[in-house]
Amino acid sequence: LLAAAALTAMAAPMAYAADLDGRVLKIGTDATYPPMETVDETTGQIVGFDVDVMNAICEKVNCVPNFVNTAWDGIFAALQQGEFDLVISGVSITPEREETMDFSEPYIVVSQAILLQVDNADMTLEDFKAGGQKLAAQTGTTNAQLAEDLVGRENVSLYDNFSAAILALQNADVQGVIIDGTSAAAYEQEFAGALTVGITGLQSDPLGIVFQEGDATVDAINEGLAAIKADGTLDKLVSNYWGT
Ligand code: ARG
Structure with a gap:
């Protein structure tokens, strides 16, 4: 569900010779x-x-x-x-x-997700694309890039960090935050009852x-x-x- 999957080694056991000498x-x-x-x-x-x-x-x-x-x-x-x-x-x-x-x-491989306010939990990408609703992300991230690809640059608001984007969502300055699913889950837990992971199944990123x-x-x-x-x-x- 959270799309956090560790990549397990496929190779047979091997010797780990690397030593960075402390x-x-x-x-x-x-x-x-x-x-x-x-x-x-x-x-x-x-x-x-x-x-x-x-x-x-x-x-x-x-x-x-x-x-x-x-x-x-x-x-x-x-x-x-x-x-x-x-x-x-x-x-x-x-x-x-x-x-x-x-x-x-x-x-790890993470799949991106969109956090919404619980009150707007049924919002879709179409709603963002239609205009008048803002999707937020952190500047210079793959999330910001995907936001622009999905809903159009004019419907995206960029922030220096995700703390600011989340605050904007809480204040209803924006209607969604697009973020790695691993972090979406953490914010949903932290702000239970207020924020929810509403849109999933987006692009996966290896970290x-x-x-x-x-x-x-x-x-x-x-x-x-x-x-x-x-x-x-x-x-x-x-x-x-x-x-x-
Ligand atoms: N995975 C995304 C990227 O690389 C977001 C990473 C944001 N990390 C952070 N510490 N704020 O673009």
Whole structure:
């Protein structure tokens, strides 16, 4: 239902030789994206599924994740300027992004969804297309792109982050938010009775960990990722976050 499916390894057991020698990895993430990455209000720590995935990978290939909260706008420029060793931030693997950056193998596949107000739970894409109703998304995401494709640019409102888009939905400044289904589920739970996942079955995106083009670190991270797929760690994390 939530379309969160961990990709299980198909290969026979193999040796995981990669060893990053305890290297500290500076990791850029836009921690405004439940349940992938958010700032825990009590501890101030960045927490979430992506954090758990990176911790599990580093346990396999001997690295130390150091998460840095950063705005989505500019996150890839910062990576390319060497400000981060990698980015994990619910990032969809797309052909355009692959032109300028390198991705790990996918660690999850998510299907996009539209959050609606419970009172308008029967709204359809046709209603948005007809005009007068706004569909919101975060600027520079695959969600924003899909929104424009589905309902037309003139019916889309863009926000710097999804927290702002969700607030706009609560205030009825917009009538829907298009977002990865994994996060739609989290918001539906957080705002139960007010917001609901109303439109599903949209485009699926594989999510990956992002590196500067040509950075060999991706090979070690891919070995760690294969290891957490093979031993069931990744599946366990997926079920911790999304049930099933
Ligand atoms: N998967 C979408 C994309 O890559 C949205 C990711 C948004 N992530 C975030 N931390 N705000 O475009």
